[in-house]
Amino acid sequence: xxxxxxxRALEIMGDVCIGCSHCMKVCPTEALRVxxxxxxIHVDWCIDCGECYRICPNRAIRVMDDDFKQIFxxxxxxxxxxxxxxAQFDDSIPREKIYNIIGELGFTEVCAVEQSVDTLxxxxxxxxxxxxxxxxxxxxxxxxxxxxxxxxxxxxHIMRLLPPIEITAQYYKRKFAKEGIKEGExxxxxxxxxxxxxxxxxxxxxxxxxxxxxxxxxDFFYNxxxxxxxxxxxxxxQIKINGELSSKGVLYPTTGGESMHIKGKTLAIDGMDNVxxxxxxxxxxxxxxxxxxxxxxxxxxxxxxxxSHRNRFLTAESMKKYASTIPDTHNLISDYKKYCSAVVHxxxxxxxxxxxxxxxxxxxxxxxxxARELRMLFPGIDCGACGxxxxxALAEDIVKGQAEISSCIFLRTLxxxxxxxxxxxAVEIMENIWGKSRFDKKI
Amino acid sequence: xxxxxxxxxxxxxxxxxxxxxIKKTLKQLNVDPAVIKRVVIALYEAEVNIVAHAYxxxxxxxxxxxxxxxxxxxxxxxxxxxxxxxxxGFSTASQQVREMGFGAGMGLPNISDNAxxxxxxxxxxxxxxxxxxxxxx
Numbered sequence: 001x002x003x004x005x006x007x008r009a010l011e012i013m014g015d016v017c018i019g020c021s022h023c024m025k026v027c028p029t030e031a032l033r034v035x036x037x038x039x040x041i042h043v044d045w046c047i048d049c050g051e052c053y054r055i056c057p058n059r060a061i062r063v064m065d066d067d068f069k070q071i072f073x074x075x076x077x078x079x080x081x082x083x084x085x086x087a088q089f090d091d092s093i094p095r096e097k098i099y100n101i102i103g104e105l106g107f108t109e110v111c112a113v114e115q116s117v118d119t120l121x122x123x124x125x126x127x128x129x130x131x132x133x134x135x136x137x138x139x140x141x142x143x144x145x146x147x148x149x150x151x152x153x154x155x156x157h158i159m160r161l162l163p164p165i166e167i168t169a170q171y172y173k174r175k176f177a178k179e180g181i182k183e184g185e186x187x188x189x190x191x192x193x194x195x196x197x198x199x200x201x202x203x204x205x206x207x208x209x210x211x212x213x214x215x216x217x218x219d220f221f222y223n224x225x226x227x228x229x230x231x232x233x234x235x236x237x238q239i240k241i242n243g244e245l246s247s248k249g250v251l252y253p254t255t256g257g258e259s260m261h262i263k264g265k266t267l268a269i270d271g272m273d274n275v276x277x278x279x280x281x282x283x284x285x286x287x288x289x290x291x292x293x294x295x296x297x298x299x300x301x302x303x304x305x306x307x308s309h310r311n312r313f314l315t316a317e318s319m320k321k322y323a324s325t326i327p328d329t330h331n332l333i334s335d336y337k338k339y340c341s342a343v344v345h346x347x348x349x350x351x352x353x354x355x356x357x358x359x360x361x362x363x364x365x366x367x368x369x370x371a372r373e374l375r376m377l378f379p380g381i382d383c384g385a386c387g388x389x390x391x392x393a394l395a396e397d398i399v400k401g402q403a404e405i406s407s408c409i410f411l412r413t414l415x416x417x418x419x420x421x422x423x424x425x426a427v428e429i430m431e432n433i434w435g436k437s438r439f440d441k442k443i
Numbered sequence: 444x445x446x447x448x449x450x451x452x453x454x455x456x457x458x459x460x461x462x463x464x465i466k467k468t469l470k471q472l473n474v475d476p477a478v479i480k481r482v483v484i485a486l487y488e489a490e491v492n493i494v495a496h497a498y499x500x501x502x503x504x505x506x507x508x509x510x511x512x513x514x515x516x517x518x519x520x521x522x523x524x525x526x527x528x529x530x531x532g533f534s535t536a537s538q539q540v541r542e543m544g545f546g547a548g549m550g551l552p553n554i555s556d557n558a559x560x561x562x563x564x565x566x567x568x569x570x571x572x573x574x575x576x577x578x579x580x
Contacts, residue, residue, distance in 0.1 A: 153476035281459075283483070284487060351476060356471040357472065361474070369444050
């Protein structure tokens with residue numbers, strides 16, 4: 001039986017993974033290792049950003065989304081659709097058609113995720129007047145998790161306001177209640193372009209419980225909708241369309257979509273490496289005078305979302321083009337204002353310690369000293385042949401008893417030459433890392 | 444554990460490297476983020492002082508379970524009047540240095556505010572040594 005490693009939003013399928021180590025090299029928290037020929041996730045360090053999923057050449061990483069069939073457990077089923085979803089399609093396919101297919105696939109109602117954005121913008125402007133500056137947007141869940149794990153001193157800067165998806169979901173919960181629909185009869189579903197969003201709905205931060213009943217993988221759902229379109233399935237069901245959305249809402253998930261509405265000194269940064277670079281200098285207290293930071297883990301923000309299949313620049317362009325055709329306000333704004341001020345706030349976000357060496361500081365210093373000495377031995381080329389992403393990571397693993405010095409292919413070769421280990425032992429170490437049958441040629 | 448970093452005078456593009464490395468170390472040791480912040484503020488300020496005012500220097504960081512002891516030794520002009528240098532806002536930095544965003548005073552009061560103990564030894568024409576101590580608990 002193949003081994004699987006579970007996490008909140010990502011799962012490595014042991015029977016598909018070939019242990020190629022591509023994922024290990026891109027993980028921003030070094031949460032991946034290869035052993036026995038398979039990638040393994042260090043669950044406490046994973047921030048669900050999905051960079052591993054994006055790069056995996058064998059599609060061996062599965063998104064822990066919800067089973068689509070569960071939507072039918074509810075009589076009323078609303079799908080909250082992000083603006084990036086429509087931008088996945090060719091402009092020649094009209095929105096009406098996509099709505100009808102969504103209805104035919106089983107939803108009774110559809111609503112734009114970003115319907116709450118206009119109200120949120122006002123709340124953000126008020127919030128930054130009283131918050132510790134710079135305020136870091138709470139929009140991108142991968143960035144929140146990155147800060148919790150790698151930049152714990154900055155957690156107090158994360159904006160304690162809910163992202164648009166949660167506010168819209170809260171609005172819907174209220175709407176159903178007002179219509180006299182009981183709890184258990186309605187299901188609120190979120191179509192996500194983002195893996196971190198799945199984790200954030202299932203284990204939210206800031207003392208909050210999400211009203212969302214299920215998360216649908218956008219990549220999966222795109223295929224379902226596009227197939228229905230190609231097969232020209234007959235439309236037999238009615239769907240209620242709540243299409244109220246402003247141009248601000250459409251643009252909000254694109255880079256600069258948030259910061260453009262904030263008065264004062266702002267920055268919009270996208271891409272995981274860029275965000276990390278900036279957070280490093282922010283944490284070093286090298287930057288002063290900023291009021292608001294829009295930080296997004298994906299290049300081109302949600303247009304480059306992990307579950308967004310289309311070229312991210314084309315997707316962003318489609319969103320901008322659509323935004324230019326609609327008004328910058330909509331009819332439900334005052335309704336949202338009335339109900340949402342009460343639910344938009346969340347509690348303080350707690351840091352998530354990585355525990356690199358040890359919880360006890362004296363023990364941690366001792367292990368760190370050991371790791372520093374070990375690093376002198378290693379070649380420093382971060383080849384990854386030991387199954388760890390860098391020489392530094394291998395040194396850390398060794399002092400924690402999770403790897404051996406001979407895991408290093410260079411030192412192993414030297415030990416062999418000196419006769420300290422046998423060829424058989426060396427091969428066994430290699431097989432322990434990269435798998436036993438890896439080098440059997442399948443003809 | 445003793446860490447050691449060399450600092451070159453006038454090399455502003457590398458200023459902050461030692462602070463960054465020590466910050467990384469303390470984070471990996473799970474030191475309270477609020478304490479790390481104090482270390483970084485004090486150390487960055489002191490590191491930039493070496494770059495802006497001295498010819499060269501060495502930063503020694505002794506990390507123990509109870510706290511961090513920093514010693515910043517520089518070869519440089521020295522501080523003729525330490526009391527004046529401790530006055531908030533006092534600066535002798537050149538216009539050129541100020542234009543680079545540095546040199547708004549030596550920030551010695553800022554270092555002092557963030558340290559549990561702070562001491563300066565300086566001899567004019569030779570150099571300055573700063574002793575900064577910050578406790579973890």
